Amino acid sequence: MEAIIDITNAIVLILNYIIVPGLSYGSQLALGALGITIIFGILRFANFAHGDTMAFGTMVTILVTWWLQSKGVSLGPLPTALLALPVGIVFTIGIMVATDKLVYKHYRRHKSAPVTFMIASMGVMFMMNGIVRFIIGPNDQRFLDGERFIVRARDFKVSTGLSEGLSIKVSQGLTIVIAVLLVLALFWFLQRTRTGKAMRAYSDNEDLALLSGVDPDRVVLVTWILAGILATIAGTLYGLDKSFKPFTYLQLLLPMFAAAIVGGIGNPIGAILGGYVIAFSEVMVTYAYKKVFIYLLPSSLEPSGLMQLLSTDYKFAVSFIILVLVLLVKPTGILKGKVI
Amino acid sequence: MSSELKTKLAFAMVAGLLLIIGFSQSWSVALGIFNLCLISAVMALGVNIQWGYAGLLNVGIMGFAALGGMAAVLVSQAPVAAAWEAGWAKLALAAIFFLATVIGTRLCYRKMSPGRHRTLSMTAIIILGLIMVRYWLDPAVASIEAIESAKTGFLGGMGLPIIFSWIFGGFVAAGIAWVVGKVALGLRADYLAIATLGISEIIIAVMKNEDWLTRGVKNVTGLSRPVPYEINLQTTEWFINLVSWWHSGTLSALSKTDQAGVLKQAVIESSSIFVKLCYTGLFASVLIIVLLLSVKALNSPWGRMMRAIRDNEIAAGAMGKDVTRRHLEVFIIGSAVVGVAGAMLTTLDGQFTPTSYQPLRYTFLIWVMVIVGGSGNNMGSVLGGFLIWIIWIEAEPVGVWLMQFGTSWMDEGNSLRIHLIDNAQHMRLFFMGLVLLLVLRFSPGGILPEVVRRRS
Numbered sequence: 001m002e003a004i005i006d007i008t009n010a011i012v013l014i015l016n017y018i019i020v021p022g023l024s025y026g027s028q029l030a031l032g033a034l035g036i037t038i039i040f041g042i043l044r045f046a047n048f049a050h051g052d053t054m055a056f057g058t059m060v061t062i063l064v065t066w067w068l069q070s071k072g073v074s075l076g077p078l079p080t081a082l083l084a085l086p087v088g089i090v091f092t093i094g095i096m097v098a099t100d101k102l103v104y105k106h107y108r109r110h111k112s113a114p115v116t117f118m119i120a121s122m123g124v125m126f127m128m129n130g131i132v133r134f135i136i137g138p139n140d141q142r143f144l145d146g147e148r149f150i151v152r153a154r155d156f157k158v159s160t161g162l163s164e165g166l167s168i169k170v171s172q173g174l175t176i177v178i179a180v181l182l183v184l185a186l187f188w189f190l191q192r193t194r195t196g197k198a199m200r201a202y203s204d205n206e207d208l209a210l211l212s213g214v215d216p217d218r219v220v221l222v223t224w225i226l227a228g229i230l231a232t233i234a235g236t237l238y239g240l241d242k243s244f245k246p247f248t249y250l251q252l253l254l255p256m257f258a259a260a261i262v263g264g265i266g267n268p269i270g271a272i273l274g275g276y277v278i279a280f281s282e283v284m285v286t287y288a289y290k291k292v293f294i295y296l297l298p299s300s301l302e303p304s305g306l307m308q309l310l311s312t313d314y315k316f317a318v319s320f321i322i323l324v325l326v327l328l329v330k331p332t333g334i335l336k337g338k339v340i
Numbered sequence: 341m342s343s344e345l346k347t348k349l350a351f352a353m354v355a356g357l358l359l360i361i362g363f364s365q366s367w368s369v370a371l372g373i374f375n376l377c378l379i380s381a382v383m384a385l386g387v388n389i390q391w392g393y394a395g396l397l398n399v400g401i402m403g404f405a406a407l408g409g410m411a412a413v414l415v416s417q418a419p420v421a422a423a424w425e426a427g428w429a430k431l432a433l434a435a436i437f438f439l440a441t442v443i444g445t446r447l448c449y450r451k452m453s454p455g456r457h458r459t460l461s462m463t464a465i466i467i468l469g470l471i472m473v474r475y476w477l478d479p480a481v482a483s484i485e486a487i488e489s490a491k492t493g494f495l496g497g498m499g500l501p502i503i504f505s506w507i508f509g510g511f512v513a514a515g516i517a518w519v520v521g522k523v524a525l526g527l528r529a530d531y532l533a534i535a536t537l538g539i540s541e542i543i544i545a546v547m548k549n550e551d552w553l554t555r556g557v558k559n560v561t562g563l564s565r566p567v568p569y570e571i572n573l574q575t576t577e578w579f580i581n582l583v584s585w586w587h588s589g590t591l592s593a594l595s596k597t598d599q600a601g602v603l604k605q606a607v608i609e610s611s612s613i614f615v616k617l618c619y620t621g622l623f624a625s626v627l628i629i630v631l632l633l634s635v636k637a638l639n640s641p642w643g644r645m646m647r648a649i650r651d652n653e654i655a656a657g658a659m660g661k662d663v664t665r666r667h668l669e670v671f672i673i674g675s676a677v678v679g680v681a682g683a684m685l686t687t688l689d690g691q692f693t694p695t696s697y698q699p700l701r702y703t704f705l706i707w708v709m710v711i712v713g714g715s716g717n718n719m720g721s722v723l724g725g726f727l728i729w730i731i732w733i734e735a736e737p738v739g740v741w742l743m744q745f746g747t748s749w750m751d752e753g754n755s756l757r758i759h760l761i762d763n764a765q766h767m768r769l770f771f772m773g774l775v776l777l778l779v780l781r782f783s784p785g786g787i788l789p790e791v792v793r794r795r796s
Binding site for chain 2: 045103114115116119120123125126127131133134137250254257258261311314316317321324327331
């Protein structure tokens with residue numbers, strides 16, 4: 001009996017500190033990486049501005065959320081930000097389509113090298129970053145309201161009688177649910193609709209697609225719309241879960257790139273897989289397993305150290321070590337990349 | 341317009357901008373900006389060597405600049421004898437095990453035939469090696485960091501004059517660039533960009549966390565200087581004489597009692613300018629040396645070969661050029677130049693703060709300099725370094741001023757006005773992006789494009 005309780009405690013610990021955070025962070029990364037991978041698949045460049053696009057969408061959502069809150073509107077237990085999300089998406093799509101018209105279209109017409117697109121996206125990144133900091137400032141913003149937890153650690157302990165608690169935040173639950181729904185909708189769109197099929201054809205072989213009557217402008221437009229939706233939702237979910245700070249979103253660019261490449265860039269399923277691979281390795285490598293071992297091992301074998309592979313500060317480094325390893329060992333990523 | 345005339349005009353414009361700043365703000369500010377312009381120009385030259393000569397997209401400038409900064413600490417700080425005594429043996433063992441792991445993995449990779457056996461034994465060697473390294477490193481780190489952690493808590497440096505760090509910083513950056521290049525240079529352009537971006541973040545993460553080496557986020561302040569201190573100058577006789585001679589005109593017009601006060605004020609002001617001028621001399625010498633060498637290299641057969649590789653890798657390879665080797669070479673040289681600039685920057689700051697390294701400022705801004713100035717053209721990069729740094733610094737006061745002017749019709753206490761003025765400083769990021777996009781669109785070669793010489 002004692003042993004079963006110990007094992008359950010260890011499982012709850014792992015659930016609480018690894019599985020739940022890993023799943024929600026992984027979903028956020030996956031949505032971000034999906035945006036990057038779709039842009040790469042269709043427009044064929046690594047978009048450095050994606051992190052700041054996420055920040056922009058989140059910022060609009062936050063502003064609308066504040067306005068709604070000031071009007072006394074709320075969603076009850078759910079965060080008000082969900083109501084504001086569509087407005088954020090519309091604005092983000094608007095700014096992305098405008099950027100495409102003003103910046104990228106020119107290089108597409110001139111068939112510039114991918115590197116030129118990439119450098120242009122650095123310019124867009126600067127501008128977007130400037131706009132976000134100008135409007136909302138460089139500081140932390142919180143905009144989460146409604147219920148905080150689905151499962152509280154204390155309630156869990158009381159109802160199960162275990163000594164370890166499990167807590168699931170509303171934001172974490174929402175993240176996972178929304179990510180699943182969004183991904184399903186995206187795949188339905190790519191696989192079943194005419195436009196989705198046109199996009200996949202365009203990504204596979206541009207010339208062949210053009211010959212078959214695919215309208216390139218339409219494909220590009222839809223790409224930016226999809227990227228805008230994904231970026232805004234990913235950014236808002238991340239902001240609800242942690243907090244919103246423009247600089248953090250720039251930093252998110254790195255794990256998102258890593259996720260897209262590790263999974264196989266250009267491949268949407270790969271991006272999702274990559275997101276979870278990166279998120280779980282970040283969480284697992286930097287978690288201190290001491291307590292887990294205390295539950296599982298007899299007291300004579302109790303570990304003296306924290307049993308932590310790397311200190312928490314190396315969180316971002318982990319995603320890059322994985323990225324570099326994948327690039328070296330299997331540059332196309334886990335799933336074969338460059339198809340959509 | 342001939343390219344030479346254009347170069348002269350562009351630099352005259354930069355000089356004009358600095359003069360305007362000197363007259364309108366103060367000469368001390370103008371000199372301060374000029375010093376950072378010089379450092380930025382060296383850094384931009386380093387990036388130009390990689391991107392302009394060879395077409396290597398290195399988005400990890402920040403990491404190499406930080407390595408240079410770390411070198412400044414390692415060269416100039418006094419060694420902490422107690423920390424060495426406490427930790428050197430364990431540290432040496434950790435280093436030996438680390439080397440053994442690297443060599444073992446490499447041997448395994450070389451000697452064994454590809455397949456599951458090789459992968460398994462390599463993984464085993466790496467895991468075993470890491471356990472051994474951690475076994476010796478962790479107690480070493482603990483004992484080093486325990487020694488006066490509020491004051492030192494790290495190994496310290498070599499206790500040499502800080503100016504040597506400019507050379508040492510170049511070598512450190514070159515060494516790491518060799519490792520990075522070996523790993524990442526086989527990648528396609530966009531993968532290389534992302535990989536270097538990641539590697540630079542890893543470098544910064546290491547510096548933030550390995551307190552025994554760099555003191556981490558506790559920072560190293562009060563680095564020694566290669567130039568005199570203002571406070572010492574103000575009491576030095578020859579300096580006071582120099583200032584009174586310089587100001588003799590104004591001084592003689594004053595009464596005896598006023599003279600002493602005015603002279604004292606003048607000495608204080610001049611001492612800060614004098615220190616800045618000393619830095620200017622040092623930085624300018626480095627810039628001139630690097631620039632001369634760059635121009636020489638670009639015009640040499642080596643430079644021609646590099647451009648040939650950049651323009652058509654396959655053709656150059658077919659002509660018997662070892663593309664991978666040349667890429668590695670140019671990656672190391674460029675990174676070393678960035679390392680030198682990074683060391684100069686830390687020397688000027690007088691402190692090493694790992695948290696201050698942010699990609700927007702240390703990677704992407706340098707890229708804007710190179711692209712706007714003119715990639716492939718050394719003078720262009722120098723110009724870009726000067727111009728973009730001036731815009732970067734001056735966009736803040738100008739932006740605030742514009743906002744104040746633009747919102748002057750609003751109430752003093754209007755919250756929108758206060759917000760606009762408070763946040764105007766962030767518009768400089770916006771302007772940087774705008775400048776980059778405009779140049780990239782309308783003058784893709786930059787302000788001073790690469791000079792293509794053809795045999796007539």
